Amino acid sequence: MRSNRARIVGIGIAAAIVLAGAGCATPPKDPAKLAEYKKRNDPFEKFNRRMHRVNVWIDHKIGRPIARVYKKRVPPFIRDRIRTFADHLGEPITFMNDVLQGERERAAETAVRFFFNSLVGVGGMFDVAAMYGLKRHTEDFGQTLAVWGIRPGPYIVLPVLGPSSTRHLAGRVVDGVADPLNWIGKPTIARIIFSTAGPLGQIDFYARNVDQLKAIEKNSLDYYAALRSFYRQNRKSAIANGKIKTKDIPLPGDDD
Numbered sequence: 682m683r684s685n686r687a688r689i690v691g692i693g694i695a696a697a698i699v700l701a702g703a704g705c706a707t708p709p710k711d712p713a714k715l716a717e718y719k720k721r722n723d724p725f726e727k728f729n730r731r732m733h734r735v736n737v738w739i740d741h742k743i744g745r746p747i748a749r750v751y752k753k754r755v756p757p758f759i760r761d762r763i764r765t766f767a768d769h770l771g772e773p774i775t776f777m778n779d780v781l782q783g784e785r786e787r788a789a790e791t792a793v794r795f796f797f798n799s800l801v802g803v804g805g806m807f808d809v810a811a812m813y814g815l816k817r818h819t820e821d822f823g824q825t826l827a828v829w830g831i832r833p834g835p836y837i838v839l840p841v842l843g844p845s846s847t848r849h850l851a852g853r854v855v856d857g858v859a860d861p862l863n864w865i866g867k868p869t870i871a872r873i874i875f876s877t878a879g880p881l882g883q884i885d886f887y888a889r890n891v892d893q894l895k896a897i898e899k900n901s902l903d904y905y906a907a908l909r910s911f912y913r914q915n916r917k918s919a920i921a922n923g924k925i926k927t928k929d930i931p932l933p934g935d936d937d
Contacts, residue, residue, distance in 0.1 A: 722836055723909065729838040733905045736843055740894070748888040760885055762806045767882025768817060769798055769805025774856050778820035782828045787922075790815055818922070822859075823852025827920045836909060844912035 723729060751760075772795040779788035794810040794817065802809040811817060826848050827833070834847030845853070857863065901907035 721909075722833070724835050725837055729836065730905050732838040732840060733908070736838065736841065737898075737904070739841060744887060745891060747884060748891045751884055751888050760888075763878070763881050763885045764889070765802075765808050766805050767878055767885065768808070769795070769802070770862055770878055770882070771819065772798075772817075773861050774822075774859065775818065775820045777859060778822055778825045778856075781822075781825045782820065784820075787818065787820075791818070819919070821849075821852050822855040823849040823916075824920050826852055833916075836913075844908055846916075849916065 755763075772791055776788055776791040776795065779785075779791055794815045795805075797810045797813075797815070798805050798808060808817065823846075831848055833849070837845050837847065837850065839845050839850070842853075897907050897911060898904050
């Protein structure tokens with residue numbers, strides 16, 4: 682899907698241009714304030730807060746109404762099939778990053794899951810492999826870069842996509858370009874299915890997590906800072922393959 686690859690690369694280029702235009706905040710000279718500035722690792726905070734407000738507006742006016750209709754109109758069984766199939770389509774990227782991280786056992790497990798669910802799970806509609814102890818996990822190239830020792834870079838808020846970092850953004854672009862599902866050329870039934878499954882999977886993922894998002898917004902004094910902390914904690918946990926839980930993670934600094 683050349684259009685998908687172009688869109689993914691475009692996201693990265695657009696974000697880079699916007700951030701370049703936004704400019705970094707000037708680091709404070711006071712030692713205490715400088716330490717706090719480095720701990721936040723958010724030199725684009727002024728721009729990020731503006732983008733956060735835009736994303737909150739989109740979330741309230743578009744995202745949440747779509748989630749309500751989706752949960753009300755789509756039966757749970759169908760929602761589960763959408764979720765499982767969307768997860769299934771992400772297995773090739775997880776496998777690639779397992780290999781790049783040197784995780785041979787996890788890579789083998791991912792490969793077996795993909796082929797088993799493709800054959801026995803009705804093309805990935807059912808996670809039959811999980812019933813036999815092959816639990817799903819996810820990996821992305823941003824996590825791979827972290828395993829390789831690449832620093833996260835500044836915190837950034839992307840349009841619609843929300844919280845990220847320069848390392849995570851680079852990972853998104855690489856994953857999108859490398860995804861074999863995006864290399865299907867001529868219009869085919871498979872291409873139509875894959876093109877539809879991606880957005881539906883994103884809607885389903887959002888609908889399953891919207892209540893948690895509402896709780897964060899309701900219970901936080903600073904919604905922007907709360908999301909920044911929540912994002913960083915979850916990335917730390919993901920990079921550690923779940924070996925640390927979000928509740929065990931200290932306040933985020935520039936080492937996530």
